[in-house]
Amino acid sequence: MSCVVAVVGATGLVGREMLRTLQLRRFPASRVVALASARSAGSLVPYGDAAIEVRQATPERFAGVDIALFSAGKAAARELAPQAAARGAVVIDNSSAWRMDPEVPLVVPEVNPADGRRRPKGIIANPNCSTIQMVVALKPIHNLARIEHIVVSTYQAASGKGYAAVQELHAQERALVEGRAIEHRVLPGRLAQNLLMDWPAGTGGYSEEELKMVGETRKIMGDERIGVSPTTVRVPVATGHSEALHVRCARPVSAAEAVAALRGAPGVRLDERPYEPGAHPQPVHCVGEDWVYVGRVRDDLAVPGAINLWVVADNLRKGAALNAVQIAELVLGEV
Ligand SMILES: NC(=O)c1ccc[n+]([C@@H]2O[C@H](COP(=O)([O-])OP(=O)(O)OC[C@H]3O[C@@H](n4cnc5c(N)ncnc54)[C@H](OP(=O)(O)O)[C@@H]3O)[C@@H](O)[C@H]2O)c1
Structure with missing residues (x-):
């Protein structure tokens, strides 16, 4: 199965590591959408041998996205994660915005992989790096x-x-x-x-x-x-x-x-x-x-x-990007 993946915060340290990790793990993305703030719209970020153009993260950008990996901070996650989920994306968020919400699972695949299956808000939270x-x-x-x-x-x-x-x-x-x-x-x-x-x-x-x-x-x-x-x-x-x-x-x-x-x-x-x-x-x-x-x-x-x-x-790797991509792999593996 292939899917469309959005990386929100693609110009940041974690976002760039997410793009690298998706490539390294051969994540079966049919398309990768790089999103960030208006500041970096039009800039390029590396994805394998290619470079993808960064676009401003707006609710409409999530149409057709299957998995949205967020690493854009708490404010952007609060605002945009529900918008992405409402458009059918499974959101995996790196910020602290949703971690302690009882309706949002907080997942480390080596520890509690099954928790990610129940996600009433369509959001899974990635824990704090430490x-x-x-x-x-x-x-x-x-x-x-x-x-x-x-x-x-x-x-x-x-x-x-x-x-x-x-x-x-x-x-x-x-x-x-x-x-x-x-x-x-x-x-x-x-x-x-x-x-x-x-x-x-x-x-x-x-x-x-x-x-x-x-x-x-x-x-x-x-x-x-x-x-x-x-x-x-x-x-x-x-x-x-x-x-x-x-x-x-x-x-x-x-x-x-x-x-x-x-x-x-x-x-x-x-x-x-x-x-x-x-x-x-x-x-x-x-x-x-x-x-x-x-x-x-x-x-x-x-x-x-x-x-x-x-x-x-x-x-940046296990503490953020890798853990998020591993969660995405679990989501993809669900029947
Ligand atoms: N660094 C870590 O070890 C680590 C570990 C776990 C979790 N996290 C979390 O991951 C998130 C990002 O961390 P980072 O280290 O990658 O920070 P960073 O290097 O400062 O990058 C921040 C990213 O967020 C984007 N952004 C900021 N406001 C935005 C908005 N309103 N809409 C869309 N994109 C926006 C920035 O885009 P522009 O370039 O356009 O400004 C940039 O791509 C934070 O929530 C952080 O707490 C970080």
Whole structure:
């Protein structure tokens, strides 16, 4: 079966990665429509060896579209996703606009693929990038012994905030080397050789990003009892999110048992090297890769039966574009 695919936000970091991923996975699209804001109408984006002209995303553009992959931010998703769905497209949205809507499934194909089948609004949500890689790594452990509590600290790349944030990080790095004043517009301060808490305030002293990790993890895992204690941090890395996780289950789980569960788990590439400086999953090695890299699985020193692990993935690929295209493949596979 072939289908018409629209990519909304096609000029952005995630949109471009979506176009690349559709090609790489030989998605059977009979036609690909590239949409963005009025600003980039008429520009070209690469699709395989060809270039497609970008058009302004308007409701009428979705006529005849079967699957619409959205990565155009929350406001555009709120406005245009229902319009696309009303015209018969299955919308797969990367923004946070619809993720916690009870009538919108939130899907990570390695974790809860069946949830995507029930979509009363014609919309499926793609989770937050830091949540996706965490649940891919933790699902095998949840299956093993039901996770009760996760303590997660993230080390999130600038590309998680889009093209402009990456450009700003590079400009800050150049300014630093050249001894010029460091400016910021997209980021909330200096990220070059620094760390930032970079998300709007949520409630209770937590950022919106931290609260997303709590709510989305429970929804994807289908278990409201899971406790998540998050701290999210932006680091001066262009692409590749890293996470340090502490996990406690309903019964004691050893590192050896967790390693056995993670070997060959869907989407996981397990690094079993013993600790040595530099011998661990790293952002630079995951760029352009599909896997969620898991390493440093070890028994906790203070909490008997709890484990710690280190998880790294390409936030633009598995954290966004690949996950969305995998959902599109599930939709296409429905009879
Ligand atoms: N980066 C990540 O790791 C990541 C991970 C998961 C989810 N997401 C989500 O994916 C979305 C895009 O992220 P990004 O990193 O690709 O951002 P980006 O590089 O800043 O690109 C934003 C894209 O959205 C388009 N856009 C903005 N307003 C629009 C509108 N009103 N109508 C149509 N298109 C519009 C832009 O078009 P113009 O070029 O015309 O302005 C551009 O193509 C965001 O919702 C983000 O939260 C990102």
